[in-house]
Amino acid sequence: MLEVLPQLFINGLITGSIYAIIATAFALTYSVTKFIDFAHAAIVLVAAYAFFSVSSSQFPVLGDSLFTAILISIFTGAIVAVLLKNFVYRAFMNKKASKAVLFIVSIIVYFIAQALVQLAFGTDTKTIKGVEILPIEALGTVFSQIELGIIIAAIIFAGMLFAILKYTKIGKEMRAVADNYELAEIAGINSKEVFLKTYFIAGLFASATGITLGLERAIEPAMASTIMLRAITAAVIGGLGYIPGAIFGGYFLGMAESIMGFYMPSGFKDLFAFALLFAFLIFRPHGIFGKKGRV
Amino acid sequence: MTELTSFIPYLLQVLGTIIIFSLVILGMNLSIGFTGMLTVSHIAFFGIGAYAAAISFKLGLGFIEAIVIGTIVTTIISYILARATVKLKSDYLAVASLTLIFMVQIVAQNWDLAGGVFGIKGINRVKLPGFEISPITNQLAYVALMLFILAIVFFLLKKLVQSKFGLIFKGIRDDETAMQSLGYNTEKFKTISLIISSIVAMLGGVLYAHFITVVVPTLITFNDLLLVLGMLVIGGLGSLEGSIIGTIIFYSLPEALRFVEMPEAIIGLARYLVLSVILLIVLYIRPRGIFGKVDINESGQ
Numbered sequence: 134m135l136e137v138l139p140q141l142f143i144n145g146l147i148t149g150s151i152y153a154i155i156a157t158a159f160a161l162t163y164s165v166t167k168f169i170d171f172a173h174a175a176i177v178l179v180a181a182y183a184f185f186s187v188s189s190s191q192f193p194v195l196g197d198s199l200f201t202a203i204l205i206s207i208f209t210g211a212i213v214a215v216l217l218k219n220f221v222y223r224a225f226m227n228k229k230a231s232k233a234v235l236f237i238v239s240i241i242v243y244f245i246a247q248a249l250v251q252l253a254f255g256t257d258t259k260t261i262k263g264v265e266i267l268p269i270e271a272l273g274t275v276f277s278q279i280e281l282g283i284i285i286a287a288i289i290f291a292g293m294l295f296a297i298l299k300y301t302k303i304g305k306e307m308r309a310v311a312d313n314y315e316l317a318e319i320a321g322i323n324s325k326e327v328f329l330k331t332y333f334i335a336g337l338f339a340s341a342t343g344i345t346l347g348l349e350r351a352i353e354p355a356m357a358s359t360i361m362l363r364a365i366t367a368a369v370i371g372g373l374g375y376i377p378g379a380i381f382g383g384y385f386l387g388m389a390e391s392i393m394g395f396y397m398p399s400g401f402k403d404l405f406a407f408a409l410l411f412a413f414l415i416f417r418p419h420g421i422f423g424k425k426g427r428v
Numbered sequence: 429m430t431e432l433t434s435f436i437p438y439l440l441q442v443l444g445t446i447i448i449f450s451l452v453i454l455g456m457n458l459s460i461g462f463t464g465m466l467t468v469s470h471i472a473f474f475g476i477g478a479y480a481a482a483i484s485f486k487l488g489l490g491f492i493e494a495i496v497i498g499t500i501v502t503t504i505i506s507y508i509l510a511r512a513t514v515k516l517k518s519d520y521l522a523v524a525s526l527t528l529i530f531m532v533q534i535v536a537q538n539w540d541l542a543g544g545v546f547g548i549k550g551i552n553r554v555k556l557p558g559f560e561i562s563p564i565t566n567q568l569a570y571v572a573l574m575l576f577i578l579a580i581v582f583f584l585l586k587k588l589v590q591s592k593f594g595l596i597f598k599g600i601r602d603d604e605t606a607m608q609s610l611g612y613n614t615e616k617f618k619t620i621s622l623i624i625s626s627i628v629a630m631l632g633g634v635l636y637a638h639f640i641t642v643v644v645p646t647l648i649t650f651n652d653l654l655l656v657l658g659m660l661v662i663g664g665l666g667s668l669e670g671s672i673i674g675t676i677i678f679y680s681l682p683e684a685l686r687f688v689e690m691p692e693a694i695i696g697l698a699r700y701l702v703l704s705v706i707l708l709i710v711l712y713i714r715p716r717g718i719f720g721k722v723d724i725n726e727s728g729q
Binding site: 168169221224225228230231232233234236237238240241242244245247248249251252358359362365366369373398400401403404407410411414415418 | 466508511512513515516518519520522523524526527528530531534535537538650651653654657661694697698700701704705707708711712715723
């Protein structure tokens with residue numbers, strides 16, 4: 134039994150990396166705009182299917198390079214996130230829509246994205262072509278180069294975000310708006326612009342999730358809602374609105390699912406994350422770190 | 429004559445479906461519209477009701493037993509949901525109630541007694557004495573029974589929202605802190621509201637199982653949230669009459685689209701897209717719906 138543990142650990146680290154990336158996107162916009170935005174799942178879909186289209190396209194320039202495919206789809210997703218913020222959410226925010234309305238709007242936006250993807254690509258699962266899977270064996274575990282790439286990418290993403298939040302002007306503005314929206318406005322920060330930039334960054338993260346899902350597994354329209362619920366669960370585990378917490382929560386959830394899932398009947402494995410969410414809400418509602426809403 | 433005989437089952441089908449949806453929407457309105465608790469788990473409780481009826485049938489139990497079992501299960505689960513969320517910001521209830529939809533579906537798919545992915549088929553229609561002459565008269569009698577149940581639920585809910593309880597619910601919706609300072613245990617009342625509203629939605633599920641006679645896991649899907657939210661929002665929050673009318677309107681919209689020429693393959697998705705856009709527009713123009721007393725909001729924290 135014990136000899137499978139390193140492999141479960143590696144698997145958990147891979148899933149955890151994906152969860153951490155999407156949980157960061159969620160926690161980032163939640164801390165700034167203060168509403169539960171389910172539409173990150175829409176961005177996950179957009180980027181995943183853009184990635185699929187580009188990497189399976191006939192144009193040799195696009196089809197040949199994995200790097201170009203990733204770059205194109207990651208920015209497609211981020212731009213859609215900005216458009217969504219600028220046209221849909223801004224319209225509702227201008228009308229002083231409540232957080233509850235915005236939450237419902239974000240779910241409808243996701244439904245629309247999902248239906249459009251189903252219209253364009255069908256409901257079947259698609260695999261990304263042209264990705265070579267080279268296995269790496271280390272310390273009694275097996276994982277692919279792609280998976281190693283995902284683990285490293287998650288660390289780079291997290292590092293970049295912390296650098297942005299800590300050392301750049303926009304990072305400081307984002308923290309100011311997250312901390313106290315009105316005070317930030319008084320200090321001369323244009324909160325609308327901050328929202329947009331936040332959405333661009335969160336869009337990059339959500340897109341990265343879509344791409345990693347495409348590389349790691351096959352893609353299908355229904356995957357986005359499942360991953361989004363994991364993101365929210367991870368964010369609650371780490372303390373809703375607290376970004377380092379969300380990242381930790383992502384890894385924690387990935388590991389816990391991988392290790393506990395091994396001992397659970399296969400179908401019920403998916404219940405684990407939700408059971409964990411309820412356990413946290415009842416016994417530790419402000420997350421492992423016990424911090425209430427800050428960046 | 430042949431037209432009439434095929435039209436009546438269709439009409440009964442539409443009427444029955446509207447009655448079932450109405451129960452779910454009435455339940456949702458009690459917690460979202462009257463108490464200001466943003467929860468979307470009523471689809472899950474609807475599913476629990478449908479499975480309670482289907483499993484009761486499988487075990488040889490009847491309609492009434494199904495309602496009793498469904499009520500017990502719903503009370504326990506909605507109590508846990510309330511226990512986990514009423515003390516916290518409304519965001520947590522929204523999230524936890526969302527996961528409940530997925531949880532019920534996962535259990536339904538994987539539980540042997542619930543028939544796994546194939547679900548449970550061939551559930552009996554409730555036979556009413558004197559109406560067993562033909563399937564149509566029996567269906568007619570069953571729809572009448574459902575209408576009777578809906579009327580009773582509507583009447584009881586009306587009494588509830590006009591009672592002292594109802595006033596407290598609305599007080600929590602409008603200003604929870606004020607209610608707390610008046611000495612009310614708002615957590616207790618929110619829990620009560622959530623349990624009652626879940627039971628009402630669950631009843632819709634029990635009726636569904638005996639009406640459609642097939643219960644499958646895909647019955648409880650996240651995507652159906654669009655339908656119920658549309659019915660609730662269009663009808664209006666905080667209005668019981670609105671819930672019924674909203675259900676009729678939002679249910680009829682895709683029925684009307686049925687007559688628009690479209691390729692067979694995309695018809696479902698196209699309808700779904702149209703409904704999504706309509707709901708977005710309604711939320712933008714008039715978030716309180718036609719008869720609504722309040723905008724969608726969360727109780728003050």
